[in-house]
Amino acid sequence: MLKIRTMKTDQLAYFREAARWQHLSKASNSLNISISSISHAIKSLEAELGCKLFEKRGKNIFLTQQGKLLSLKVDELFDHMDLIKNEIQSDEVIWSGKYRIGSSPGLDQIYFLPKWSEYQKKYPELILEYSSHRSSTIVDLVSKGELDFGICFDPVSSPTISSKTLLKIPHRVSVRKGHPIAKKKAAIALKDLLPYSCCSPKMYPGIEICKQHEILARKKISPKIDFIFESYITAAHRVSFTNSWCYLPQTFADHFGFKQFQFSGCNSEVQLKLIWPASHSLPRAIAAFFDNLA
Numbered sequence: 001m002l003k004i005r006t007m008k009t010d011q012l013a014y015f016r017e018a019a020r021w022q023h024l025s026k027a028s029n030s031l032n033i034s035i036s037s038i039s040h041a042i043k044s045l046e047a048e049l050g051c052k053l054f055e056k057r058g059k060n061i062f063l064t065q066q067g068k069l070l071s072l073k074v075d076e077l078f079d080h081m082d083l084i085k086n087e088i089q090s091d092e093v094i095w096s097g098k099y100r101i102g103s104s105p106g107l108d109q110i111y112f113l114p115k116w117s118e119y120q121k122k123y124p125e126l127i128l129e130y131s132s133h134r135s136s137t138i139v140d141l142v143s144k145g146e147l148d149f150g151i152c153f154d155p156v157s158s159p160t161i162s163s164k165t166l167l168k169i170p171h172r173v174s175v176r177k178g179h180p181i182a183k184k185k186a187a188i189a190l191k192d193l194l195p196y197s198c199c200s201p202k203m204y205p206g207i208e209i210c211k212q213h214e215i216l217a218r219k220k221i222s223p224k225i226d227f228i229f230e231s232y233i234t235a236a237h238r239v240s241f242t243n244s245w246c247y248l249p250q251t252f253a254d255h256f257g258f259k260q261f262q263f264s265g266c267n268s269e270v271q272l273k274l275i276w277p278a279s280h281s282l283p284r285a286i287a288a289f290f291d292n293l294a
Contacts, residue, residue, distance in 0.1 A: 012074050014041040019071045096125035102138045103151040106233025110255040149276040167272040174248040174258040182259040190263045198223035199235045199246035
């Protein structure tokens with residue numbers, strides 16, 4: 001049976017020091033190990049490589065042609081190992097790679113892409129393949145491995161995906177600043193919104209039941225719904241030029257400059273989550289970005 005040998009880093013380190021001093025005793029003192037340990041390492045390397053690495057002349061040893069070549073390669077190897085160590089231990093790790101991400105519509109404009117662009121300036125070797133989908137589609141694509149990760153609101157838990165909560169965002173009634181309700185100085189009650197139409201989200205599997213319906217049903221309020229939307233960004237645009245009102249995450253309301261109202265027992269929050277396939281670990285470059293973002 002063929003016996004497979006493998007050069008070990010300690011053997012190469014002993015060889016390197018012996019080559020530097022060209023004297024076993026001096027190399028032994030430098031490394032603070034026995035001469036026999038160095039001799040054994042050199043013999044093991046010679047046996048594996050099938051050639052002599054040193055010639056002995058008196059008390060000194062001299063590199064053979066093969067030994068000189070190995071010495072150059074070992075120096076290159078140890079220099080590269082030092083470089084790897086320095087890069088890993090440095091705060092300025094050079095991230096690289098191509099990643100496929102999907103996010104809920106609107107998040108690219110007001111949350112993710114502006115911050116990613118700054119991150120990419122620091123790590124230009126990162127490549128992003130971006131697409132926009134509703135939350136249920138993102139869950140499906142991540143589960144299938146067609147996206148490396150996704151950012152969406154309130155995805156339903158699944159054994160096929162792992163998740164991390166990035167933000168917990170207040171979810172409140174929002175109107176444009178010029179809305180008649182926004183101009184009132186007196187306290188506003190939820191019933192004061194009923195004369196005005198409401199934007200309502202469309203339901204899809206893959207996302208938690210919308211809290212808007214839950215709240216209104218609990219208060220036994222039936223709003224006049226004249227616009228049904230798939231994404232918060234679409235609803236925000238609708239609210240921005242009509243007298244419609246809508247439950248929106250504060251992130252979108254702030255971006256559009258909307259007025260938000262808090263009503264007792266009618267406030268909630270949405271969770272913005274990062275999801276990725278449960279069969280994979282989150283890439284370190286992505287984890288580092290979202291650790292700073294959350």
